[in-house]
Amino acid sequence: MFEQPNSVLIAGAGGGLGQALVAEVGRRCPQARLLTISRSQPPSQLLQAAANRHLCVQLGRPEAVQQVREFLRRQAQLPEWVINCCGILHDGDHAPEKSLDQCSDEWLLTSMRGNLLTHLHLAQALGPLLSRGNPLLWASLSAKVGSIGDNQMGGWYSYRISKAALNMLVKNLAIEWGRRLDSSCVVAIHPGTTDTDLSKPFQKRIAPGKLYSPQLSAERILEVLQGLKPSDSGRLLFWDGQVIPW
Template sequence: MAGTPALDTSTESPQCILLAGAHGGVGAALAQTLCARFPQSTFLTISRHDIPRLSPTHQHLKIELENPSSVSAVQDWLFRSPLPNWVVNCCGTLHWQDHRPEKSLRECDDRAMLRSFSINALTHLHLAQALDPLLKRRSPLTWASLSAKVGSIEDNHLGGWYSYRMSKAALNMLIRNLSIEWGRKIDSCKVVAIHPGTTDTPLSKPFQANLTEGKLFSTELSASRIADVIQNLAEDDTGRLLFWDGSPIPW
């Protein structure tokens, strides 16, 4: 992690946490981790499915963030809630019925490409658009989007996985842009993308057989590591893609 972690109240004990994608494998585990780690924080969650109530302060919004109409709906919901000073977005997809990561140009399909961009990038853009008008200069903000190392252009030595790589690269650029715009707008702002490592979820299930021993992590371990990275962010980490141990990954 670059620099010394900033010891402010937003880093040590967020008053309000917003978690999007709270129904997925990592998202659900992260919801449990954050609730246990910060029991006094107001906890807001968003997903396309209902989830069980996690704490007395828990509020949930069932909505599809890839839909552009979600921007105004989420904004109205947030307007009636405490302003979150931690936002974590876990929305993402790799494969679905009738679609697997492409190995060559011949396998690329516009519909699959657009769906990948919609879920892997637009869900994060729409949440940021909903939050943006509510931000205040003197209210610290930490934003973390779950991304992927395969979205790094510099780190790509294998090729393939066109729609996933391209959509995650787009998400990474969104994070870089947000860090610059919100860095000018907010006195204390950290905006990062985090690669959680390969986690034992349905997303990684078809590809786990090729992993070497020790490279597949439980959802609980990944959630704990993500929370650690967010909690220990330094001011000069903003605008970066970080590994699950907090080390930077080249864009």
């Protein structure tokens, strides 16, 4: 039902998975008009086509809502797919917390901005533009460690907390847009451990064969998305399409 979109928006397009998804959408959906959002300039594959189709914005800031809405209003059509890749696990000064005493307000709030508000603001920008007849597939890249039901190990407080909050946002959006639109599917998806800047500091501990290239993860994600139906809405999905408990 959502197999061949006419228009696709990818946010966080400058990240490892974002760039790979841009390339893979180009391969699988050559007819789709591709829109990108990033804090940086357009991904290199898009430079020629980028005029008017790329927005450079800090999605985590509140003013992004209006900027993105104006960007979407300027487009010939609204995106039928939205894939939001924004997320943060560490920076130069912060690593994931192993225990409660390593938690700080500052890093938790930064994590909420990077993992939750970047998705909330994009939804707030798009929501008022949607009308009942618009088909919409929304996929937020989340993480299995954001599942409360699946949490066996603890730790990684700020990342887990902010991804769990993102998961609740996705569930709420699935309900609200499911009521408003004739045809929608809103999911969170775990891409699998992928070789990007986000996973770099932790790759030594990953079992052989369990660290996937961005291209392979992008292929898997799009394989799942192309098979989704409105009845799949409101789920957290593994990269092979299996349902992960919230």
